[in-house]
Amino acid sequence: MGYVTAHNDALLDGQSLRSQLAQTLPDYMVPSVVMVLDSLPLTPNGKLDRRALPEPEHAVAEAHIEARNDVERTLLSIWHGVLGRTDHGVTENFFELGGDSILSLQIVARARQAGLKLGARQVFEHPTVEGLARVARAAHGETRRAEIRTPLPLTPIQQMFFERFPHGESHWNQTVLLSVTGALDVAALEQVLAAQVDAHDALRLRFSRDEEGRWHQQVTERETQPVLALFDLRGHADWKAELEAQCARLQGGLDIERGPLIRAGYFTLENEARLLLTVHHLAVDGVSWRVLLEELRQGIERAARGEPVNWLASTPWSAWVESQAQYAQRDAVKQEAKWWRESLQAASVAWTEAHEKMTGKTEPVLLKLDPIRTRELLQDVPGTSRMSVEEVLLASLARTLGESYGPNGVLISLEGHGREIPDDALATELDLSRTVGWFTTRYPVWLKRSDDTGAILRETKSRIRAVPHRGLHFGLLREELKDLPQPQVSFNYLGQFDQSIGGDNRFAFAGEPHGESMAHTGESPYVLDLNALVAGGELTLAWDYDATRLDAEQVEHLVVRFDKNLSALVAHCLNAAPTVTATDFDIDISQQELDQFLEQLSD
Template sequence: MYGITETTVFVTYKEIHDIDIELNISNIGTTIPTLSGYVLDQNQQLVPIGIIGELYVGGLGVGRGYLNKEELTRQKFIENPFAKGERLYRSGDLVRILANGDMQYEGRIDEQVKIRGFRIELGEIESVILSLPKVKEVALLVKEDALQQKSIFAYVITRSSVTVAYFRNALSSILPEYMIPSSFIELKTMPLTVNGKIDKKALYSLGTNITDTGVEYAAPTNEIEEKLVLIWQKILEKQEIGIKDNFFHLGGDSIKSIQIASRLIQEGYSINIQDIMKYPTIETLSKCVVKHTVSVNQDQIEQEINLSPIQSWFFENNTSQYSHFNQSIILKSNAPVSEEAVRAALQMIVRHHDALRIVFKKSDEGWMQENKGDESHYFFESKTINNEEYDAYCDEFQSTINLEKGPLFKAALLRKDESDYLLFACHHLVVDGVSWRIILEDFSTLYNQYLNNIELKLPLKTNSYAEWVDDLLQFSNSSVIEKQENYWLDIKSKGDFAQKLPLDKETKISRFEDTEVCSVQLNANMTDLLITKCNTVYNTSIDDVLITALSFALNDVFNITKTTLNLEGHGREPIHNNIDITRTVGWFTTLYPTYIALKHPENNINQLIEVKETLHRIPNKGVGFGILKYVLKSIKMDSPQITYNYLGTFGNEINDQKGENNFEYSNQYKGQIVSPNMIRHSLLDVSGLIANGKLTIDIGYDKNQFFEETIEKLITSYKKHLEKLVLDLSSNQEKELTPVDLTYNKLSMEQLKKLQESLFNNN
């Protein structure tokens, strides 16, 4: 019998026969004589036989309503549209009438969802998935995707190993495309409630970090492939990566390639970073892996060092306030922090990473840097602090670094509001975004070693910052740099045609104390599309997509179609194969101009190709520009008005060996990381960063130059164009080459298309 409390328990009855058991359907029979049943659609109209609808119950057993719940009573107990004076109860149960008049139960209406305009029964999809021979159990969830639209996620327990391709191929012959789940997550056990039902709330916390590349899984076939799989899974935070999966489709980028090369060295092998970008599958990349035989001096560096191009830029543009220009990170601990473990970890880190012991000296000839040998050359203190003291403490913490005396690396353990925080600060002259990943990973490793009474140990040192600077200065005398000069002179001449940003207000001097930041964030699903799906079609990078969207936003708000951007890169581009800086701390950043023209304002895909063609032709990712301007001094060029910097993904550096977080990134105030009196060098500072699975875009500006509403319009337009571009690219499955992808890359896009058409017609 089938029953509902609101209709005095029993509603239908059914005599069960062997055939009913064999059919394995939920046949609930027909209504008992004192009740009536109606199967209605969403407009409360009767549905035909075989069509799913909601069961409404009428008759003598229908209750009067809910006690003291008038609104709920009005929703659930309605007038019978087919019998005047009677009332119906809306059961919320979905059924269909069979040919013999019986009703078949199909699930609850709250399990009915609307996907892309189609009303879908999750129970129906579950039944189909369960019919697949390799599936043992399944549960479906509906989550919002990139634009708050609903997508279906299938959590499955299988009888044998399967791939996403298996599910898609099997289901496509049974279900329409809109009913096929967008993601399949394989579980070993299904979470259950105390009542033995599937705990769907618990499923939400399991995440969706599966490998969904559309490529059938291929297992590693040798030791090197096995090591690469494990390293990729750690760095890319994915499960079940196969040797045919594409590095870029899994969210890889140039910064992650550095991390992969570093991890591989720890396993006794080495690889060129260019090879990771050139051969994006483990199957092809593994052939480039060789035994690591390069010997690097493990002693502490104590010597004077010339300035790198980016350090020269800093001193050239800052004649005062130079001691207060930091990068900073604050972590929140998930458990009480051991002060002794922190001290032990910090001392080991400063001993290991030579650049953290650098100080700077000024003479009549200019600035030099000196690597000290003192392993205690850092600052650390532990402090219990209240909310009233906190901001002032952080401001002082950031402002008291002395560039000439040191130390330039600081940390503080702050106990506040019954939580423990670790505040790190370091002068930007000796650290960058990649360096922080290295420092935080090492800190997590050492901290856990101390807590577990394991000998404190880090991987072998890579080449020092001092060795890299010397190598860069030697490279400045090469024919490669000489050949690049014409490229940068061409960029300079194009920059003469760039349009100036129109200011809302004029100010003589722009200082950091007048800086405001406007931010916007993409949700997790949109971010995942950005780093995995959307760059496969045209072989683009995240920078290509972000800068394309920015070019549209600048046109929307400022009516600018020609602009120069000051691009920041990680700067760890390979110069000589015998220099390994994959685990070296220092400021390696490149800063170089590029000219972006909005040639296709009505077509975001064509504009993306235009931007890609521009960015992918920049020689050595801009390394040569810094050498030409600050070492050889053969190019003089004003800095562009807009600076752009994509910092990549932060996240798993603070996981322990089991992948669990001892610490998490916090948005707590860190203090003023740059002197309020320091001069700003750009009108707009555009930056992007992925943390906790979400992309955040910041636009910094001077409040005395731009109204807040102007920048809000800009960042809103930026997000709109970015989301549209990501979705347009992610929905396209066909891959297409552009001229820069070819060995002979001097064709235009139009010439390439004509060539492709000609080859197609001839074939």
């Protein structure tokens, strides 16, 4: 919020002033609203009386500035689709509206489809439609990098997989079961799936060992194994049991050495259908699923209209693997090891000894927020507190685990989408917003415990945002940093999936059992493994756990405490006066220096 007075009775317009500021200042320094006052209220000693400044109630409507040119109109329409809301204009902050780093990739991808070229970093640097419109460029004449079909090294996350499964586990998938209203044209479905496999080289990967037993990956020119299987379940007395059995068979039929790494099953029912898509995790991640589901929906629609089923060319996975291997050798990457050692010097682990080994698979404990609470967390909290959904969830987790297991704090392994490219030249060359593959990065963060609600929110936010390049380099430095304490808790916020299947109600996520996505082989490296996502307007947090360290009753108690703590943190974000941290500003300033500066302003 900005306040201004006129000099010598000059005529001022708040919206025009704000537009002029946006031409010279970075977006985070431009007030969302500028109010023109006759005079600034003063205290008896002549200082600014901040408490007497008018509330910006009448200016809120002015903040919803509509698009003023074609680029802004295009971007605003994209924002509406990605965010799933239309109650904003071109000046509101993407992340305060509920956006996150994963959704920012969809902004980039959809902008490119609309003929505009943006980088993922630009969404963070210019988080308004107005700001992005100034830096967007026409996307034309771009040359796609060629696929590389020679053997390639593993990425850090793939290395972690083979360290856990040295034999090369083929049943370790990510799977989606969709309900389909009516029936799909099978020929169109086959055409779309074939086009996706052809467009995304990660879906044609094969893995093999060299003479020294080291695993490598290699892209094949075409997929020779069948992808789609058809099933007619009409008339089955127990179609759900048959659906589960056939889905389980498909999921168990992937083969990382001989292929395929993707299978699909189309199940015809009475007046509806089910579509199973399963991909080995070595070739897919959460962002990739958004790409695949959006392509599936668009492809079916295009095929129904008799249009070609194709998409804008994306950077091949194999090109990224080669570039990342070269990037890892840079001095800037290696020098970051010092930061990681300093940031984790106080870290410790909570569990030291396992109980007697238990057999059998444990079912995760689920926490589900209703649509009202989910909407508060997604849309209201970021706008009032400048905190992301992930940061609030992590603050609740740090407090919850600290109450029982970590008096000083908790060491957590976080996941990032892994598509950040710090190098400007490389980022210009490689657009990863629509590339399919397992890009995930893992990195540790030590979160301090605090019983003060405001303090733990600020501390968590500062810790998360201080991580350089969102943890991208940690995996590249794993060998050098392997002596550091290893997290026993894993947390992954997968983001919002509802927008991935569109709003036409043709597809929806189905709830029937569809077999196990992963074989029960290999012990989990984590005592607690938490995965959160939003689907159907509700946030679900699944708590998987190691039964040698925790039992179901203990985990259920943690979930109850987490839910209570989360409610308290959300209430604080919505009701407390907004506060800022040093990480809110793209300048070199410590939290202590910022606090001193703000204290001087209040005097």
